[in-house]
Amino acid sequence: MLGNEAVARGAWEARVAFGSGYPGTPSTEILEALARYEDVQVQWAPNEKVGYEVAMGASLAGVRSLVTMKHVGLNVAADPLFSSSYMGVGGGLVVVSADDPGMHSSQDEQDNRAIARAAKVLMVEPSDVEESRWMTREAFALSERFDSPVLLRMTTRVCHQTGVVRLGDRVEWASKGYLKNIPKYVMLPSHARERRHKVEERLAAARALAEESDLWNPILPGSPEVGIVTSGVAFGYVREVMPRASILKVGLSHPIPLERIRRFAASVERLYVVEELEPYLEEAMRAAGIVVHGGRELFPYTGELNLPLVEKALLGAPRSRVTVDLGDVQVPTRPPTLCPGCSHRGIFTLFREMKLRVMGDIGCYTLGALKPLAAMDSCMCMGASVGMAEGLEKFGGPKEKGKTVGVIGDSTFFHSGIPALIDMIVNRSAATLVILDNRWTAMTGGQPHPGTGKDIRGNDAPQLNVAEVCRALGVKRVREVNPYDLEATRKVLEEELAAPEVSVVVAVAPCLLGSRIPKGRPVEIHLETCDRCGACVRVGCMALHEKDGFPDLDPDLCTGCGVCVQVCESGSLSLPAGRGEA
C-alpha cells in the first residue's frame, strides 16, 4: 500500500465521514484512495481554504472529517487553520500537510512543522506506511480528546513510499451531532480571548500525553553511547545506519515532549538530532537547555535526507561503497516537458514569437518556461499570474504596454485567480489574462475541478464555464479561442493586447490525458523542401527530434495536433489528408 493510501485507510478505519482537499503533489492520492471507500463522502474543493472550511463545518456537524493538501496548500488554508485552533472541533478533524523536501514537485520546501507550532495545534508525523495508517486512525481520537485540529505532517518519501500495512478493523464511534456553542465557535475578540486560554490548557494536556506515551514517542533502547532523537522519514535512515543506537522517535511532535527527551538525553553519552529540513526539534531542545552533540550543522540545509548523508553525519563519513565511475561521460538531462499534442504548446509558441511579457502560474503550463519555448517570465504561487500581470502592466512603462499577459490554467483560475481578476476589473487594469481551459487539474494526474463536470468518483457534477464566469464578474472583453489554430489565436491576442481595458482570452481545448482523447494521424515530413530553420523543433515536442540536421518524427508519439505544421514556413510539414483517428 502507498503511504497516501494508508492515510485513507486509517481515516476509514476511524469512521471518517467526509474528506475534502485540493490536489497537490505529494498529497493527491489520499483523497483519491478515500473515494474508493463508498461510505465516505469525498469531494475536491476549488482550493485548500475552502476545503478546510467545508471540513470544519462537517466537524461542527459532529462527524469526523479529513482535509488534504500539499505544504504550500496549507499556506492557503492557514487562515481557517489558525482560527479553528481556537475554536476546537466537533467531530475529529485531521489536516494533512504533505511537505516536499527536495522540491520534487514544488516551488519551495517549507517545513510545516513550524506551522503546527505557530497555530498551536497538535501534530503527528508518520515515518513509514504502516504508521501513516495507524497514526491517521488515532489522530481523530486525539483531535476530539484535546479539542484541536490535528496536523498530520507527511513528506514526499512517506506519501510515495509503498510498504506493508496491518489492516485494522473500523473503530466503534458515534457522532454526538451538532452542539451549538456560541462562545466556542464565534470568534469575536471577546470569545477569542477566552478561547486563547483553552488553547494553552489543551496544549499542556497534550504535552503530558506526549511526555508519557510509549506509543507515540517510543524509546528504542540500545547502546548508551549514542542516543538519537528523530522523527518522520529520518527515523528509517537512522535505524538503518545505527541499528544499535538508542533512539527516541517523536511521532506526536507538537507539543514536543521535552522532558521525555531530557530524560533520554541523560541516559546516553552523546545526543544527536536527525530531522529533515528545519531544526524544529533541535531548537526547542537547545532552548530547553538540553545538550545536543550534533544536529543541523551535520547536514546540508536544503534537500531531503538519504542514507549517505545520515552516515556522514553519524559515522563521520558515508560507508564506502564502490560505485561505477562514469569518468568524463556527461549524461544529458531529461527535463519534463509538455505532452505531445498538448494544447498549451501553441499558446507558448505564440507568446515567444510575439515577444510577450508572461506572468505565469502553477500547472503543467509552467513547463512553458523551459527551453526551447522559454516563454514565461515568472511563476510564484497559485493564482499569482493575474495580480502580477496587473502590477507589471501598470508600472512596466511604455515598453510593457500591450505586451503583458497573465497565463493561468482553469483549475488554478478557480483556485485563486478569480479574486485577482476582480482586482483587475475594479482597478482598471489594461493587461490581458489568458486562461488555459483544458477541463482538468492536469499536472497532478487529471483530477476534476469546477469546470470539468465530473466529481472525484467520475459521476456527473455541475459544471462552471470559464468564459461565463469572467463575463459575470464584469469583464467586457472575453474571447474564446481554439489554441490549436495559431493564426486565429494570434489575431485575438493582438486585438486584446491592444485594447485599453482588461480582457480575457480563454483557450478552450480539453487535456488529451484527462479527457482520453484519441490520437490523430501523425504529421508527414517532406525533407526535400526543408530549409532546416528549426522552427518545428522549437515548439518543444517529444515527437519531433533532430536527426542528421533534419527534423525526424516519432509517429507513435505524434498526435497530429498540427502546431509544428503551422510554424513551418517552407511547407515541409503537413497533416495527412482526411484527418481522423490513427
Added chain:
Amino acid sequence: MEITNVLFAGVGGQGILTSSRVLALAAVDAGLDVKMSEVHGMAQRGGNVDTHVRIGKEVPSSLIPPGGAHFLVAFEKLEAVRNLHFLGPRGTAFVSPLEIPPLTQSLKKDSGYLPGIDRILEEKAPRLVWVDAVRMAKEEGDIRMVNLILLGALSRHLPLTPENWEAAIRKRFPKKIQEACLKAFRRGVTDVAQNQPS
C-alpha cells in the same frame, strides 16, 4: 540485515511504476518486508523516472544509496547510464536497448543522445544483460509487456519463487490480460537464461 536493492529507471509512461509494484507484491507474497519509493507529479511529464525497491526480512528505509543497488532495471539506455552509479561492484544492469532522445532544442547536431552509449554501458556496468524487451513485447503482440519481460529477466536473481511472481501478477493486472502477462513474464525468464554470461 540482508536487503536486496532493485532500482527501476526509465522515462515517464514506460511502466516503471507498475514493474516495481509487481516486484513489491511478489516480495510481500514471499512474506518479506518491502519498502519502495517512487516519484509523482512534475517529475513525470516525459522526464526521467526512477523507483527504488528494497526487500528483505526488515527494511528500515526506502531509498537506495549510490553503489547500493544489486540490480538496475533500465527501460531506456540513457536512463541506464544516468543511474549506473547506483549499482554496486557486483551489480547487474538489465537494459532494454531502446533510445528515447531528450527534448530536441534545435536542428544543430545536438540531438542530446550520448555517443557510443552501448560501449559505455558495456565497459562501465559491472555486469550487463541486454534484454531486447521491445522486440519481444511486439512479438507477444502488446508493447506494454516490456515491463513483464524485464521483470522475468530479473526474477531469476531474486529470492522469490515463480509462485510469488504469479500471485503478484494476478493481483496487479485485470483478469483478461493476466495470461498474456504471465506468458510475457515467462518469456523474460527463459530468454535471460540464454543470454546470461556465465
